Amino acid sequence: MKHLRNIHPISWTIIIGTIFGRMATSMSIPFLAIYLIKVHHATPFETGLVIAISSLIGIIVSFYGGYLSDRIGRKKMILLSIFGWSFVFLGFTFSQTILSFFLVNALNGLCRSLFEPASRALLSDITQNEQKLLVFNLRYTAINLGVVFGPFIGLMLGSSQTTFPFMIAFIIYFLYGMVFIYQFHTYPKAFTQNNSAESISMRNAFQMTKKDKVFLFIIIGTIFCVFGYGQFTSTLPQYFSLLPDFENGTKFFSYMLSLNAVAVLILQYPIVHIAKKYSPINSLILGNLFISVSLVSFSITKNSLALIVIVIAFTIGEILTFTMIDLFVDTIAKSELKGTYFGTLGFTQLGNVLAPIIGGFLLDHFGIKHPITIFSSLLVLTLLGIPFLVMAKWRLTFQKNNHTGSNVRVSH
Template sequence: MKEQLRSIHPLAWTIIAGTIFGRMATSMSIPFLSIYLTTRLGVSPFHTGVIVSVSSLVGIFASFYGGYISDRIGRRKVMLVSIASWALVFVAFALAEAAWAFFVINALNGLCRSLFEPTSRALLSDVTPKEKRLLIYNMRYAAINVGVVAGPLLGLLLGSASTGAPFMVAAGVYALYGVLLLIQFARYASDLHVGTTTGEAPLRMREAFRTASRDPIFMPILLGTVFCVMGYAHSNSTMPQFLSLSFAEGTRWFTYMLTANAMCVLAFQYPLV
C-alpha cells in the first residue's frame, strides 16, 4: 500500500486534498440553503425547492459536456476557469438578498460543479496508471466524505441557516484550491494531455449515447441511479425544511444526520470494495 501511495501523481494528490476541503466548504453552506431561504428570507417552500433543484437541472445538461469539452480544449483551462467562477458564485451567494438572485446563482453553481467535477476525474485518469485507478477513485470518494463529516458541523457553528458567512468561507477555499491547481499545472505541464489519454480522437456525445444504450447492464444501472438520486435529493431540499420547521432543534439534528451519513460511508466503503 505504501508503494502505491508513493506512486500517486502530485496532481492527483492535489485533487484529493482539494476535494476534502472543497466538500467541507460546500457542505457547510449548500445543504443549509433551503433553511436559509425559508427562515431568513421568507421564501415559500415551493419556491425554495425550485431554487435548490435548479442546480441539479443545469448540472444534468452541463455534465454531459464537461468531460467532452476538456477533451477538446484541455483539462487545465476547464478546471481553472470553472473553479475561479465557482469561487465567485459563493461570493454571490453571500451577498444575494432576493429569491430570483439565488435561483440564478444556484444555476451557475450547478454549471461550475458539472464542468469541474468530470474534468477533475478525467485528469485523475490521465495521470494514474490503469491498474491504480480503482484505488485513486476510491480515495477521491473517501475524500468527499471526510469533508462532509466536518463540513456540516462547521456550518452549524458558523450559523449557516441564518448568515451568509459560510458562503464566503467556501469562496476562499475554492479560490485557494484554484491557486494550488495553477501552481501544480505549471509544475507538471508536461504530464498534461489535450484530448484523450490514448491519443485517439475524443468520443462524440452521440456515439457515447449510442454505446451506452446498447449496454444491457449499464442502462438499468443508470436508470436505477436516477431514481435513487431523486430520493436522495430530499436531503438537500424537503428534509431540512421539514426538520427546521417542525422541531426546535431541527437544524442541529439535520446537521448530525449529514455527518452520520458521511461517517457510515467512510466506515463501510473500503470493506465493501
C-alpha cells in the same frame, strides 16, 4: 503505504482539494433550504426550485462539459470551472432575493458540471489501472471527510441565518484554483493530447454512449437511486426544521449530516472490500433498497437513537450506490471518451432535480402532520430504479455468455 506513494501529485491535489472544497460547500449549501425558509420566508416548493436548479443545469451541461474535456483538454476545463465556481460562492454571499439565489445556484450547477467530469477523467488518465479503485475511493473518502466538519462549522457560523459561510467557500475554491495552476505548471507531462478524441464529433460521442445499453440502463436506474439520496439534503432538513414537537430540528439535522460522513469514513472500505468481489450493479441494487427503506423509516420515529441507526443504514445504501460507479464507468469507457462517459453520469442528477421539487410538493400538499404518506411516496419512487438496474445486469450477463466482444468486466 507503497500504493499511496505511487499516486500522482495532481491526484493528491484533487483528493486533498476535495476535502476542503466539500467542507466549504457542506457548511453552506445544505443549510440553504433552511435559510430561505426562515430568513426569506420562501415556501417549501419555492425552496425546492432553488435547490433543484443546480442539478437541472448539471444535467444539461455535464455531458457537454465531459465532451469538451476530451476535446480541449482537462487542464483548461478544470481551471475555467474552478475559478468560475469560486466567484459563484461570492454571488451567494451578496444575494438578497429568491430569484438571485435561483440564478446563482444555476451557475453553481454549471461550474460543478464542468469541473467534475474533467477532474474524474484526469484521475483516470494519470492513475495506473491497479490503483484506480483506491484513487476513486480516496476521492469519495475526501468528500465525506470534508462533510464531517463542514456542518459543524456551518452551525457555529449560523449558516441557517446568514450567507457569510459562502464567503469562506469563495476563498477556499480560489486558493484551490491557484494550487492547480502551480501543479499543472510543475507536471506538464500529465496532459497528453488525445488525437482520437479530436476526430469525434459531439453528435457521434452522444450516439456512442447512447448505444451502450448497459450504461444506459445504469444511468436510468441510478437516477432513481440519486432521487432517494437527494432527499437527505433537500426534504429532510425542511422536515426536521418544520416539526412542531421536535426541538432544535436544525441542529439535529447538522448532526445527522456529520454522522452520515463519519459513518462513510468508517464503513466505506470494509463494504467496498466485499462489494468489489461482485458486479457493481449488485451494489447499486442493494444500495437502492437500503436508501428506500431508510427514507420511510425517518417518518415513523423521532427517537434520537433510532434516527442514528436509520442514518447509518442510509449511509450503507449511499456507499453501495456511489463507491463503485466511477470504476465501473472507467472500465466500460473508451480511452478517448473517458470525459464524455463521466460527463454522461451527469444525467443521473435528474434525481437531484426531482428530489427537492417532489419532496417540497409533498410537504406542501400533505403537510408536516402526514410524514408516513410523504416518505412512503418517496420510497416507491426510489424503488422504481431497481427494474432498470436488473435489466442492466441481465444484459451484462448476456453479453458475457454470448461473447459479444464487450469490454466490460463484470466483477472487480
